[in-house]
Amino acid sequence: MPSGTATVVGGGFAGLAAATALARYGWDVTLHERGPEIRAFGSALALSENGLKVLEMLGAYDDAVQGAFPLSNRETRDGEGRLLSSYNWKTEVQTLRMFMLLRSRVIAALETAARKAGVTIVTSSEISDVDAGGAVTLASGETRTADLVVIADGAGSRSSVRKGLFKRRKLFADGSIRMLVPRDAAGEWPEGTFVEYWSGRRRAMLSPCSEKHLYLGLIAQKGDERGTRAPIDKESWIESFPVLRDYIETVGEQERWSWDQYQSVILTKWHQGRVAILGDAAHAMSPNFGQGAALAMVNALSLAAVVSKARDIETALAGWEENERPLVDRTQLLSGVYSSLMNWPAFARNAALAGMGRSRWIMKQRTLAAYRTPTGYAPGQVEA
Numbered sequence: 001m002p003s004g005t006a007t008v009v010g011g012g013f014a015g016l017a018a019a020t021a022l023a024r025y026g027w028d029v030t031l032h033e034r035g036p037e038i039r040a041f042g043s044a045l046a047l048s049e050n051g052l053k054v055l056e057m058l059g060a061y062d063d064a065v066q067g068a069f070p071l072s073n074r075e076t077r078d079g080e081g082r083l084l085s086s087y088n089w090k091t092e093v094q095t096l097r098m099f100m101l102l103r104s105r106v107i108a109a110l111e112t113a114a115r116k117a118g119v120t121i122v123t124s125s126e127i128s129d130v131d132a133g134g135a136v137t138l139a140s141g142e143t144r145t146a147d148l149v150v151i152a153d154g155a156g157s158r159s160s161v162r163k164g165l166f167k168r169r170k171l172f173a174d175g176s177i178r179m180l181v182p183r184d185a186a187g188e189w190p191e192g193t194f195v196e197y198w199s200g201r202r203r204a205m206l207s208p209c210s211e212k213h214l215y216l217g218l219i220a221q222k223g224d225e226r227g228t229r230a231p232i233d234k235e236s237w238i239e240s241f242p243v244l245r246d247y248i249e250t251v252g253e254q255e256r257w258s259w260d261q262y263q264s265v266i267l268t269k270w271h272q273g274r275v276a277i278l279g280d281a282a283h284a285m286s287p288n289f290g291q292g293a294a295l296a297m298v299n300a301l302s303l304a305a306v307v308s309k310a311r312d313i314e315t316a317l318a319g320w321e322e323n324e325r326p327l328v329d330r331t332q333l334l335s336g337v338y339s340s341l342m343n344w345p346a347f348a349r350n351a352a353l354a355g356m357g358r359s360r361w362i363m364k365q366r367t368l369a370a371y372r373t374p375t376g377y378a379p380g381q382v383e384a
């Protein structure tokens, strides 16, 4: 089937990337987003080589990386700021790009690319169900069919087809409050550096993410009443991370305040009939390896490439999952294991973190997904 009609449910990273890629392959695509507009949730994120290649293919790269902070060095430090480990991947692999970016910029770039590719975007349009036969029911009760249906409505996805494929959800003990603070709070920031701080059962992440902003993520476990409080309990966080006092004190009102608990979602299959399930709806993962959005976009591009060449959609979707799933499963598993370090005693954890910084094998596992070239990536066709 060279092309046809496609309905995409959800206007996040997965849905926008899938819709744009399909439209660029000649599909007639309608995307339904339940919110009144396409918008990002959360403050900033890291995108690595694999996700950046997809943005290039969709014509969204230049807009997305505007003002972004290029990363090349990952440090772990304790609450007082003492260095535990440091890893510079540019000394190993010059070609691996990674950026810390504003989510709002990436989503806006994807929306612009989708519209340019001819995607019809319908906002305030909640899909109430998608069944295994591919019938899409709108909140108004109207039912539609398409040659291909892509479910990309996030970890809380509730359609009947996904319910039928659901295997399990794991809620991790940890979760984070994500914020933006003024970049000038940092003074001079070391080039390319992302820092993760550890203290007791808490963590903090800090890195520039735009010309004006620093990303500050505060991670605490369920049951840590002061750590999961939003707006944040500044006194309690400064106690854990005295080295971050200047940043924590400058935290102002955020657009959205919440402690978001990490979770992973596992389905028995990512497809049924003419329906494909994509992004967090298929494989939400703990964010320790910074790969959820990147892999959502990678799988969106590969989905579009595969179904656009196939004669039969069902067979194409089975091949798509077979090709993409092993790496996703592995990343999801290893990323979850990293969270368990929060429960280790400080001396053992610090030794483990120092060892990780020195181990090329461990860093390779961390960046396995980042290195893989997405199916459908063809540099000659960029901006085609």
Ligand SMILES: Cc1cc2nc3c(=O)[nH]c(=O)nc-3n(C[C@H](O)[C@H](O)[C@H](O)COP(=O)(O)OP(=O)(O)OC[C@H]3O[C@@H](n4cnc5c(N)ncnc54)[C@H](O)[C@@H]3O)c2cc1C
Pocket (backbone or CB within 6 Å): 009, 010, 011, 012, 013, 014, 015, 032, 033, 034, 035, 044, 045, 046, 047, 051, 125, 126, 127, 128, 152, 153, 154, 155, 176, 178, 260, 278, 279, 280, 281, 284, 285, 287, 289, 290, 291, 292, 293, 294, 295, 296
């Ligand atoms: C703390 C944290 C940090 C992270 N950091 C990174 C990182 O550094 N790098 C990275 O790659 N990933 C990161 N991730 C993961 C990343 O945020 C997710 O994997 C990504 O947002 C998933 O995109 P999605 O499009 O699948 O789902 P979502 O972003 O959840 O989008 C789903 C969309 O569907 C819409 N929707 C829902 N229901 C319906 C419906 N019934 N009808 C119509 N529309 C609907 C929603 O409004 C939403 O717009 C992080 C996640 C967390 C929690």
